[in-house]
Structures are given as C-alpha cells and as structure tokens.
Amino acid sequence: MATIQDKTKALVSSKLKVAESEITEDKSLFNDLGADSLDFVELSMLLEREFNVKFTEADTANVKTVGDLYQLMEKYTK
Amino acid sequence: MNRDEIKQYLPHREPMLLVDEMNLDENHVCHAKYHVTGEEFFLQGHFPGEPVVPGVILCEIMAQSCALLMKDDLIGKLTFYTGIDKVRFKNTVRPGDTVEVEATLTYHRANIYICSAVLSVGGKMCVKGELSFALLPDTRNKQ
Numbered sequence: 209m210a211t212i213q214d215k216t217k218a219l220v221s222s223k224l225k226v227a228e229s230e231i232t233e234d235k236s237l238f239n240d241l242g243a244d245s246l247d248f249v250e251l252s253m254l255l256e257r258e259f260n261v262k263f264t265e266a267d268t269a270n271v272k273t274v275g276d277l278y279q280l281m282e283k284y285t286k
Numbered sequence: 287m288n289r290d291e292i293k294q295y296l297p298h299r300e301p302m303l304l305v306d307e308m309n310l311d312e313n314h315v316c317h318a319k320y321h322v323t324g325e326e327f328f329l330q331g332h333f334p335g336e337p338v339v340p341g342v343i344l345c346e347i348m349a350q351s352c353a354l355l356m357k358d359d360l361i362g363k364l365t366f367y368t369g370i371d372k373v374r375f376k377n378t379v380r381p382g383d384t385v386e387v388e389a390t391l392t393y394h395r396a397n398i399y400i401c402s403a404v405l406s407v408g409g410k411m412c413v414k415g416e417l418s419f420a421l422l423p424d425t426r427n428k429q
Binding site for chain 1: 395396398
C-alpha cells in the first residue's frame with residue numbers, strides 16, 4: 209500500500225518532470241529539482257486536492273526541501 | 287466599475303489598458319468588457335486590409351480581467367504573467383466587436399494567482415484558458 213511519502217513523491221515527479229529516483233529528502237525542490245514559484249504553487253494545489261487538505265501560508269512558506277514537504281504532508285494527514 | 291475606476295486598481299494605462307468595464311458578481315466571478323474600436327495600435331499591420339485582434343492581446347484582455355478578481359491586492363503592485371496554460375482560440379475578434387470575459391480565481395498562494403477565463407463575443411466563445419500571474423511591489427515612485 210502506497211504511503212503518504214510515496215504518493216507525494218509521485219506527484220512531485222509528475223509535476224516537476226523528474227524521476228522518482230532523483231527525489232530524496234535532502235534535495236531542494238528549487239535548487240536541485242528545478243521548481244520555480246509557480247511550480248510550487250501548482251504542486252501545493254495538487255497535494256491539497258489529492259489529500260483533501262488545506263495548507264496555511266505559513267506552513268508552505270517553510271517548505272524548501274523534499275523532506276520539508278514530507279513533514280508538511282505528515283502534519284496534514286495525521 | 288468603469289475605466290476610470292478600473293485605473294485605481296490596475297496599473298495598466300493606454301494603450302495597454304484593455305478593460306472598459308467590469309463587475310464582480312456574488313460568486314466572485316469577474317465579468318469584464320472591452321470594445322474593439324478599430325483604432326488600436328495592435329490592429330495596424332495585423333493584418334493590412336484584414337484587421338484581427340492578435341491572440342496575445344486577447345490573452346492580455348483575459349489577464350487584466352483576471353487581475354481585477356483580486357483588485358484590492360493590486361494596490362501598490364504590478365502584475366506579471368507566470369504562466370498561460372490550456373489556451374484555445376476558437377473564433378477571431380475584429381473591429382466593432384465587444385469582447386466579454388468571465389474570469390474566476392482557481393487558486394491563490396502567497397503572491398501567485400491562478401485563474402481561468404473565457405472570452406466571448408456575442409455569446410460565442412473566442413478564447414479560453416488558464417492564466418497565472420504574480421503580484422510584485424510597484425517601486426516606480428520609490429526610486
């Protein structure tokens with residue numbers, strides 16, 4: 209059964225057009241995986257829809273790495 | 287809201303202010319209009335003897351209409367495109383046409399806004415698409 213991280217990774221891979229093998233917790237979404245601000249907003253929108261959650265501005269503002277994103281998703285899907 | 291009132295919110299000015307009137311309905315849908323007089327600069331050469339409003343100008347009309355959805359956030363800001371997606375051109379727009387835009391806000395986070403818009407003439411759809419843009423501080427009077 210797919211975990212929250214698995215689903216998140218799949219969405220990151222699909223949105224940013226990078227292989228799942230490249231998506232590790234230490235990678236920066238922006239500097240390493242090539243996301244720009246619009247990509248990140250669209251990714252947030254996809255995650256909110258997929259998991260039926262609503263992020264706060266403050267929480268998403270702190271997301272820089274894949275690990276940060278996993279932590280965000282864990283927080284919102286508890 | 288008429289053109290003068292729109293200028294209190296949109297930073298665009300002639301000849302690139304491309305909304306004549308707008309109103310927001312109770313569902314927060316923006317309804318905007320622009321009348322193509324035939325004197326616009328973008329019709330000169332597009333095309334000689336066969337004036338047609340360029341597609342990019344139609345996108346700009348939709349973008350300005352979308353920006354008015356969050357008019358109160360526009361104060362002290364300039365609007366910059368961040369993306370144009372799923373745009374389809376169905377019919378041409380010509381001098382004498384009054385274009386009508388329906389715009390809705392799809393998603394907003396930080397200073398990025400994603401909207402969908404449909405542009406029609408006389409009830410016939412001419413363009414539809416998803417537009418996104420960023421609001422950045424207007425520093426023109428601070429330099």
